[in-house]
Amino acid sequence: MANLKELTKKDELLCGGHRACAGCAAPIVVRQALKALDTPVVVGCATGCLEVTTTIYPFTSWNVPFVHSAFENSAATISGAEAAYRALKKKGKITRDIQFIAFGGDGGTYDIGFQSLSGAMERGHDMVYICYDNEAYMNTGIQRSSATPKGASTTTSPAGKVIPGKVQFRKDLTAVMAAHNIPYVAQAVPSQWNDFITKVQKALAVEGPAFINVLAPCRLGWQFDPAETIDIMRGAVETCFWPLYEVENGVWKVTHKPREKKPVRGWLEKQGRFRHLFRPENEHIIEEIQADIDRNWAALLARAGAA
Amino acid sequence: MSKRVAITGNEAVAQAMRQINPDVVAAYPITPQTEIVQIFSTFVADGNVDTEFVTVESEHSAMSATIGASAAGARAMTATSSQGLALMWEMLYIAAGLRLPIVAPVVNRALSAPINIHCDHSDTMGARDSGWVQIYSENAQEAYDNLIQAVRIAEHADVQIPAMVCMDGFIVSHGMENAELLDDHVVRSFVGQRTPRHSLLDVDNPATFGALDFADWYFEHRRQLADAQTYVKGVVLDVAKEFAKISGRNYGLFESYRLDDAELAVVVLNSAAGTAKAVVDDLRQQGMKAGLLKIRLFRPFPHDEIVAALAGKKAIAVLDRADGLSTMGGPVFVDVRSAMYDAPGPKMVNYIYGLGGRDVDTEQIAGVYWDLARIAETGKVTSPVTYLGVRE
Numbered sequence: 001m002a003n004l005k006e007l008t009k010k011d012e013l014l015c016g017g018h019r020a021c022a023g024c025a026a027p028i029v030v031r032q033a034l035k036a037l038d039t040p041v042v043v044g045c046a047t048g049c050l051e052v053t054t055t056i057y058p059f060t061s062w063n064v065p066f067v068h069s070a071f072e073n074s075a076a077t078i079s080g081a082e083a084a085y086r087a088l089k090k091k092g093k094i095t096r097d098i099q100f101i102a103f104g105g106d107g108g109t110y111d112i113g114f115q116s117l118s119g120a121m122e123r124g125h126d127m128v129y130i131c132y133d134n135e136a137y138m139n140t141g142i143q144r145s146s147a148t149p150k151g152a153s154t155t156t157s158p159a160g161k162v163i164p165g166k167v168q169f170r171k172d173l174t175a176v177m178a179a180h181n182i183p184y185v186a187q188a189v190p191s192q193w194n195d196f197i198t199k200v201q202k203a204l205a206v207e208g209p210a211f212i213n214v215l216a217p218c219r220l221g222w223q224f225d226p227a228e229t230i231d232i233m234r235g236a237v238e239t240c241f242w243p244l245y246e247v248e249n250g251v252w253k254v255t256h257k258p259r260e261k262k263p264v265r266g267w268l269e270k271q272g273r274f275r276h277l278f279r280p281e282n283e284h285i286i287e288e289i290q291a292d293i294d295r296n297w298a299a300l301l302a303r304a305g306a307a
Numbered sequence: 308m309s310k311r312v313a314i315t316g317n318e319a320v321a322q323a324m325r326q327i328n329p330d331v332v333a334a335y336p337i338t339p340q341t342e343i344v345q346i347f348s349t350f351v352a353d354g355n356v357d358t359e360f361v362t363v364e365s366e367h368s369a370m371s372a373t374i375g376a377s378a379a380g381a382r383a384m385t386a387t388s389s390q391g392l393a394l395m396w397e398m399l400y401i402a403a404g405l406r407l408p409i410v411a412p413v414v415n416r417a418l419s420a421p422i423n424i425h426c427d428h429s430d431t432m433g434a435r436d437s438g439w440v441q442i443y444s445e446n447a448q449e450a451y452d453n454l455i456q457a458v459r460i461a462e463h464a465d466v467q468i469p470a471m472v473c474m475d476g477f478i479v480s481h482g483m484e485n486a487e488l489l490d491d492h493v494v495r496s497f498v499g500q501r502t503p504r505h506s507l508l509d510v511d512n513p514a515t516f517g518a519l520d521f522a523d524w525y526f527e528h529r530r531q532l533a534d535a536q537t538y539v540k541g542v543v544l545d546v547a548k549e550f551a552k553i554s555g556r557n558y559g560l561f562e563s564y565r566l567d568d569a570e571l572a573v574v575v576l577n578s579a580a581g582t583a584k585a586v587v588d589d590l591r592q593q594g595m596k597a598g599l600l601k602i603r604l605f606r607p608f609p610h611d612e613i614v615a616a617l618a619g620k621k622a623i624a625v626l627d628r629a630d631g632l633s634t635m636g637g638p639v640f641v642d643v644r645s646a647m648y649d650a651p652g653p654k655m656v657n658y659i660y661g662l663g664g665r666d667v668d669t670e671q672i673a674g675v676y677w678d679l680a681r682i683a684e685t686g687k688v689t690s691p692v693t694y695l696g697v698r699e
Contacts, residue, residue, distance in 0.1 A: 057521075064513050065508070065510060068517035083375075083376055084381035089361040253364070
């Protein structure tokens with residue numbers, strides 16, 4: 001369990017002054033994740049919003065060693081750094097304990113970087129991979145990804161006259177990562193900061209790979225008021241659109257069960273990307289989204305023995 | 308004591324890697340490089356090296372992990388061929404741009420399509436503008452020697468550029484040859500330890516690797532990379548001098564074979580040079596003033612030295628084991644001819660040969676010299692680019 005008072009005393013390892021949009025969730029994800037650390041860390045990052053907004057030469061927001069090499073290989077790059085650490089520690093050239101965290105957006109994680117992530121997790125590197133999932137390729141201007149939810153309008157799945165936004169349901173990446181049988185997998189969101197930071201602490205503590213999927217609303221892509229980022233996160237949890245759970249050594253556990261599961265309709269209404277769904281001819285899609293959430297939530301509860 | 312052994316190119320390279328004992332190797336198998344990875348795996352499994360061997364799921368991840376390891380201050384290596392190098396292509400530029408002194412043997416193999424596992428140079432020629440140092444090797448001995456020297460070249464303080472050491476797939480990688488291997492301790496003391504200027508693991512001095520450059524800085528950083536290339540040839544020669552002391556074997560930027568008094572010269576890379584040398588000997592006996600220039604350092608291109616060596620020749624043929632598909636000849640030809648533009652003008656022609664492992668024999672190379680003799684006599688080039696040994 002994290003203690004808020006203690007956390008505020010910790011150094012800010014991601015400095016202000018970066019160029020992320022007002023209301024962007026990605027830096028919140030990073031700041032909270034790095035608050036979980038008690039040992040030095042090496043951070044890797046995929047090409048994307050987080051990388052381009054925090055490392056504009058000759059400036060950097062990172063108060064920790066940081067490496068970015070390309071888009072699809074944050075996991076592979078950090079796996080190499082972790083291998084170097086093991087080699088140099090064995091030779092006595094490094095004496096400190098160092099942690100390794102790789103960040104990637106949903107593009108760099110669910111899609112183009114999926115092979116690299118899967119490989120690194122299977123090889124068992126002692127690293128934590130944190131996906132900041134903003135549910136589309138936001139850095140290139142809001143194109144759909146396999147994390148984009150059904151019905152969302154993006155620039156490559158626009159709500160048109162015959163196709164009402166993204167046709168497919170999103171990929172359940174957290175479950176896919178759990179199927180790698182790695183020691184720790186979790187789904188989190190910064191609005192539930194204690195739940196998230198505790199999960200990062202657990203992920204860092206395990207020996208071997210860990211994966212945390214963190215919902216990171218994008219105010220431009222999702223189209224909401226930048227002041228509402230945290231509320232949007234809360235709504236995702238309360239509707240069970242983004243359930244909070246962990247899979248620790250194969251044991252599934254729901255870490256936050258909403259007191260009252262709210263209908264998704266109200267949450268969708270707050271986001272411009274779903275606006276077209278409220279036209280009469282598209283209302284059925286809202287029902288399909290609700291049915292999908294209900295099905296997945298029930299399946300999760302059953303899996304976690306909490307039904 | 309060094310020892311003379313019968314060894315294949317792949318075995319020789321794997322032995323060099325064992326003796327270099329890198330901190331990290333991240334590699335993926337591909338014909339004809341596979342044996343290097345397999346043999347090195349046994350060194351790891353038997354505890355003959357201290358290396359962390361990262362068994363990546365692709366060549367893209369091989370180069371990415373090697374980049375991560377090198378940025379973390381490790382001496383990091385990989386090895387590949389053909390499609391594997393092509394899959395690394397994006398990351399090759401990044402390794403060079405981040406100034407990481409990675410060393411990689413590359414076993415030359417044709418690129419698809421059509422798929423073909425045999426030798427040509429289209430793989431490494433495709434990487435020639437990536438910023439990597441490229442060193443070519445005629446045989447297993449040279450591949451072994453070059454790989455050991457490449458560590459010192461890449462890591463030199465004035466260089467800090469990754470280096471690939473190329474040898475011909477199957478012809479050298481799988482051919483058994485006599486070669487002399489140095490003692491382990493001699494190699495280890497020759498390559499020494501890597502002392503990185505910056506490291507990800509230096510947590511007290513956090514540095515950002517791979518920052519975003521806009522138009523206000525990108526050009527300067529690329530210019531610095533270009534500037535570093537100008538130091539490479541001097542370092543290659545210095546390292547060769549030191550290597551001669553431990554091995555008795557001498558290396559330069561290229562090898563001149565009976566070239567000084569030659570009137571007709573052939574320029575070639577890798578194993579075909581062996582065949583060409585036999586042709587030169589034969590033609591010399593027949594009274595032809597034939598000579599050969601075998602390029603060792605192709606990137607950066609030692610243009611001044613090559614021009615000095617070829618100046619005054621009557622006719623020159625450049626043999627390319629890769630096609631540029633520009634209708635203007637292969638990549639080596641384009642570079643050599645461009646370098647020779649300001650030299651008093653020998654006639655120059657290009658031969659594309661040996662694609663996809665097609666054998667090139669002494670008769671064909673002798674034919675090239677006879678073509679040169681005709682060109683020298685008439686002053687006329689009828690075919691600037693010729694495909695040698697292909698069914699037309």
